Amino acid sequence: MAVERFQIQISDEVLDDLQYRLNHVRWPDQVEGAAWEQGTELSYLQSLVAYWRDHFDWRVQEAKLNRFSQFRSNIDGIDIHFVHERGKGPNPLPIILTHGWPDSYLRYQKMIPFLTDPAAYGGDPEDAFDVVVPSLPGFGFSSHPNRRGMNNYHVSEMWAKLMTQELGYTKFAAAGGDMGSGVTRYLAANHPELLVGIHLTDIGIIRDLVNAQDPSGLSEAELQYKKKAQEWLALEAGYISIQSTKPQTLAYGLSDSPTGLAGWMIDKFRAWSDCNGDLRQRFSEDELLTHIMIYWVTNTIGSTTRMYYENSRSLPPLGRIEVPTAVALFPADILLPPKEWAVRNLNITRWNAMPRGGHFTALEEPESLAKDIREFYRPFRTMK
Structure with a gap:
């Protein structure tokens, strides 16, 4: 199909079924x-579910x-x-923003206005972007892949087609961030001719450092990363183990x-944000x-x-990767990468330590992240 307009319209039947389940929780x-x-504290979750059951209004959020x-x-x-918001400026630069898990395209909803209309927030209209925010395949309102092999590389190939063939951008x-960092890096590695630059908020878990057998060639920062990463994987990465081995088993209960x-x-x-x-x-x-509802109403866990x-x-x-790259590091994010690696x-043409924020960067600090993105891309605007 060609590009078609889309509106979220969740049926009353789905919402009534949800209400029934929230009324009959077995704790x-x-x-x-x-x-x-x-893990998740019982009293906190009971409070959140009570709010969900009695006060949360999906129709307001849907609108x-x-x-x-x-x-x-x-x-x-x-x-x-995907969301496609046009920039309000003389020559907007197109940008595709890719989310990860357990968030969704909503990761960027607060940041979109800062990029499309910087002048409305005290910025320069010359820094405006046309913003494209897709839902990864199998996430949110994108359809479910029915075959094997839907990984970060495959998604990056789809994004290249979306931006060039479907939306007509040449540069x-x-x-x-998160999976979006991996998708963005594969896009840069395999289609450098399409990109003016890439901006990352993380580089994922650097497995070649974690698994390095000979530490003699590693810097002090890389050795520290290796130690911290091994500790984090032992204490916090149970979700990775099950999601990368038995996702179907997990899906029954969570669906x-x-x-x-x-x-x-x-x-x-809670664990990945800068929330103390x-x-x-x-x-x-x-x-x-609203984030949880995106998963629930689409049954995409x-x-x-x-x-x-x-x-x-x-x-x-x-x-x-030879494409010019910016990295903005948020202090409460997971496993900040060593610069040498x-x-x-x-x-790397820009390496910026942000003052606050965690893994959900654009949700937590949308204005400061948008500013970093605008400043990084400013010199490249004549290249598109």
Whole structure:
């Protein structure tokens, strides 16, 4: 199909079914004094579910989401949902922003206005972007892949087609975090002719450092990274183990229980954000529940976790990237990469330590991230 307009319209039947399930939760117990030590805290989740059941209004959130210009287009047999907001400036630069897990295209909803209309926020209209924010295949309102091999590399090939064949851009920018960082790097590695530069908020888990057998060639920063990464993987990465080995087994429980789904996702929003252990410092209940609802109403927890399975098995090697690269590091993010490794493997032209924020960068610090993106791309605008 060609590019078609899209609006979110969840049926009353889906919402009524959700309400029934929220009214009939069977709660587990929790060890006294455990708090968040063994996972999502019982009292917090009970409070969130009570708000979800009694106060959260999906129709209000749905109307807000539908204010964005949304579309769908079939690429490689999959209907890809995306936001496409045009920039308000004399010569907007197109940019594609890619999210990860357990967030969605909503990761960038707060940041879009800062990029499309910088003048409205005290910026320069010359820095405006045409912003494209797709939902990864199997996420949100994109359709589910029905075959093997849907990994970061394959998605990057789909994004190249989306930007050039479907939207008609010949040169563009790209940015991302989490899975979106991997997709963006594969896009740069395999289609450098299309990109003016890439902007990353992380470089993922650097496995060649974690698994390095001979530490003699590693710098002090790389040795520290190796140690921290091994500790993090031992203590925090149980979700990676199950999602990259048995995602189907996990999907049954999380697809059937909205409370189970919320418990699985909330643990990560708390652990990975710059919230000092208090989610309310960073996110309102409405924000968190809207993210969870995107997974629930589309029944995509199975297809999203399956990306971990595919990425752990079918990704091709990724060589050095020559496209100009910016990295913005947020202090509370997971496993900040050593600069020496980044410089060896990417053409780093901007390396910026941000003052605050965690893994959900554009959700937590949309204005500062937008500013960093605008400043990085300013010299490249004549190249598109």
